Structures are given as structure tokens and as C-alpha cells.
Amino acid sequence: MIPVSKVALSEAEKTAVMRVLDSGLLAQGKEVEELERQFRGATSSPNAVAFSNGTSALHGALHCLGIKPGDEVITVPFTFIATPNSIRMCGAKPVFVDVGDDFLMNPALVEQAITSKTKAILPVHLYGQPCDMDALRSIAERHKLVIVEDAAQAIGAAYRKKPVGSLGDAAAFSLYATKNIMSGEGGMVTTPRADVADWCRRFRSHGQRNRYEYSELGYNYRMTDMQAAIGVEQIKRLAEITEARQTNARALLKGLAGIKGILLPSVHEGRTHVFHQFTIRVTPDFHLSRDALQQKLLEQGIGTGVYYPQALHLSPAFRELGYHTGDFPVSERLSREVLSLPCHPHLTSAEIQTIIEAFHHV
Numbered sequence: 102m103i104p105v106s107k108v109a110l111s112e113a114e115k116t117a118v119m120r121v122l123d124s125g126l127l128a129q130g131k132e133v134e135e136l137e138r139q140f141r142g143a144t145s146s147p148n149a150v151a152f153s154n155g156t157s158a159l160h161g162a163l164h165c166l167g168i169k170p171g172d173e174v175i176t177v178p179f180t181f182i183a184t185p186n187s188i189r190m191c192g193a194k195p196v197f198v199d200v201g202d203d204f205l206m207n208p209a210l211v212e213q214a215i216t217s218k219t220k221a222i223l224p225v226h227l228y229g230q231p232c233d234m235d236a237l238r239s240i241a242e243r244h245k246l247v248i249v250e251d252a253a254q255a256i257g258a259a260y261r262k263k264p265v266g267s268l269g270d271a272a273a274f275s276l277y278a279t280k281n282i283m284s285g286e287g288g289m290v291t292t293p294r295a296d297v298a299d300w301c302r303r304f305r306s307h308g309q310r311n312r313y314e315y316s317e318l319g320y321n322y323r324m325t326d327m328q329a330a331i332g333v334e335q336i337k338r339l340a341e342i343t344e345a346r347q348t349n350a351r352a353l354l355k356g357l358a359g360i361k362g363i364l365l366p367s368v369h370e371g372r373t374h375v376f377h378q379f380t381i382r383v384t385p386d387f388h389l390s391r392d393a394l395q396q397k398l399l400e401q402g403i404g405t406g407v408y409y410p411q412a413l414h415l416s417p418a419f420r421e422l423g424y425h426t427g428d429f430p431v432s433e434r435l436s437r438e439v440l441s442l443p444c445h446p447h448l449t450s451a452e453i454q455t456i457i458e459a460f461h462h463v
């Protein structure tokens with residue numbers, strides 16, 4: 102069986118976790134500090150604040166940029182539910198705009214979604230490719246909005262040579278077990294703003310300024326040193342992990358080219374895609390449905406994933422926003438057509454050949 106993703110731990114992670122256990126200091130401490138230092142380096146960002154997961158990192162980034170009840174935040178319905186949920190955690194309202202054929206927020210649709218209540222734009226670098234940040238930044242500047250990057254899937258990606266995490270007012274990363282680099286569960290906020298970083302440090306720890314001195318509401322959103330120790334070993338291998346994914350993606354692009362009805366992912370000029378997912382589209386021109394193709398591949402020992410099977414404006418969880426079928430046609434179509442193939446760093450060239458042959462066989 103070739104799994105769609107695979108957690109790979111080396112001896113280095115095991116040694117690092119054992120070192121933390123032996124130290125007896127398991128909660129947030131030196132390892133978290135080291136992971137934050139590594140993130141500052143990897144994202145060219147002056148500040149990095151570790152969180153318990155990517156969702157709490159998104160919540161922290163939005164809250165500490167001042168998003169509050171009554172505000173509106175523009176985001177996309179074609180993403181993981183944590184993206185719009187983090188907006189609701191601030192008491193604010195998610196306002197959706199559709200994505201383009203590239204799976205990313207369509208900047209041409211953003212301006213018409215802005216109201217007097219809009220405070221922020223939350224674009225998602227889905228599957229590991231950065232959004233059109235020049236277009237989004239010029240809209241944000243014109244309307245005095247902040248930008249929070251949902252960079253959960255995009256550590257190591259870049260837009261015009263600038264790393265993801267340094268492209269907005271803040272960014273949130275996830276270190277969940279299947280992300281490009283991981284710590285089991287974990288998250289990180291990067292921001293150019295020292296005031297936002299300071300607030301994030303308090304926010305993740307009950308609003309604590311000094312020991313037992315609390316300045317405002319906060320949560321327990323801390324990462325442990327055991328998790329951070331894993332993350333540190335992972336991020337040291339970021340370049341290697343990213344290159345392996347990109348090499349696998351190139352091989353898949355070559356081997357799967359020219360199949361009628363299958364659309365392959367493309368990379369925009371000036372952007373570095375880190376292929377958190379290698380996602381194809383199974384269009385009506387293909388002789389099988391997406392789900393039938395997924396089943397056939399499974400029968401041949403190839404695991405695949407559908408990220409995501411429902412555009413979130415149609416989820417019962419967002420019923421109160423009052424959206425309907427047809428409101429975001431591209432997202433709705435993509436939710437029926439997308440299929441992610443294995444692209445993880447531990448894939449062998451023989452396994453990639455197996456995937457390619459399975460397609461030609463089907």
C-alpha cells in the first residue's frame with residue numbers, strides 16, 4: 102500500500118524527545134524557544150511565537166491583530182475548516198470569496214466583498230502554493246485591512262523569492278502530523294510586528310504578562326518541549342523535505358501528462374510550490390468519476406485523499422451565514438473534482454512509477 106501521506110521520524114527526533122524526557126522539563130521551555138528561532142530563520146520573519154496547534158495559531162494571529170466581535174474577515178470556502186473557525190473564535194464573521202482554478206483566493210473577487218465592517222483578509226496558501234500576494238496586498242492597502250496568511254500547508258514556499266510567513270501582517274503555520282514538517286500537533290505565528298508578537302506570547306498563556314500578572318483574556322495555547330524537540334529536528338531538514346516533494350511532483354507531472362479529462366496542478370511564475378499536496382482534477386471529460394477513480398487506485402494499492410469534499414459555505418456548521426449552493430461555483434466544482442496523490446518525501450521512484458502505471462492501466 103502506498104499511503105497518501107506518511108509520518109517519517111528519524112533517530113534524531115527520538116533522541117531529541119528522550120533528551121527532553123530525561124531533563125524532566127516537559128512543558129514550554131528551551132526547545133520551544135529553539136523552534137521559534139528556527140522559524141524566524143526559515144520565514145525571514147523577525148518574530149515567531151509557538152502555539153499548541155495551527156488553529157490556535159490562527160486564532161492568536163487574528164485576535165492579536167485586533168479582530169473582534171462585529172468584524173468581518175474575508176476568506177475562502179475551499180479550505181480546511183480551521184480557517185473560517187478561527188475567525189469565529191474571535192467572534193467575527195467569515196465572509197467567503199471564491200477561489201480560482203489554481204485552488205487559491207481569487208483577488209478579483211475580494212473588493213466586492215469588502216464592507217464597512219471588513220478588517221482583515223485571510224488567504225490560504227492551499228496545497229503549498231502561495232496566493233497572489235501582490236494583488237491582495239494592494240487591495241489591503243487601499244482599504245486599510247490587515248492580511249493574515251494561512252500558511253498551514255506552505256512552510257518553505259515563497260512568493261517572488263520572499264518566504265511565506267513574511268508576506269502579511271501575520272501568518273499561521275501548523276505542525277500537525279501530516280504537514281510538511283511536524284511535531285505531532287503544533288503551530289506557529291510569524292509576524293513583522295513586535296506588538297503583535299508580544300500580545301501572542303501573552304495570549305497563548307492566559308494573558309500573563311509577568312508571573313501571576315494578567316493583562317487581558319488569554320488561553321492555554323502553549324506547545325510542549327517534547328513537541329518542539331520533534332519540530333526542531335524536522336525543520337532542520339526543511340530544504341531536504343521540500344526538495345524531495347518537488348522532485349516527486351515533477352515526476353508525477355511528467356508521467357501523468359496528456360491524460361484526457363485529468364488536469365494537473367500548475368505553478369505560477371514567481372512562486373515556489375512546496376507540494377504539501379499534489380492535487381489533480383478529475384473532470385467530467387475523464388471516463389470515470391473522481392470517486393470511482395479513487396476506488397480503482399485503492400484496489401491497486403494506491404492511497405489518495407480528497408481535500409476537501411465539501412466547500413465550507415455548504416457545511417451545516419456555517420448555516421447561519423446564509424450561503425447557498427451556487428454561491429461559489431469554482432469551490433463547489435473543485436470539491437467534486439479534486440484528488441490528491443501521494444507525493445510525500447519517502448516515496449520511492451518505483452512507487453511513483455506504480456502510480457503512473459496505475460493511471461495508464463485505469
Ligand SMILES: *Cc1c(COP(=O)(O)O)cnc(C)c1O
Pocket residue numbers: 154155156157180181183184225251253254274275276277286287288
Ligand atoms: C492543518 C490546517 C490548519 C489547522 O492546523 P491544526 O494544526 O490542525 O490546528 C489550518 N488551515 C489549513 C489550511 C490547514 O491545512
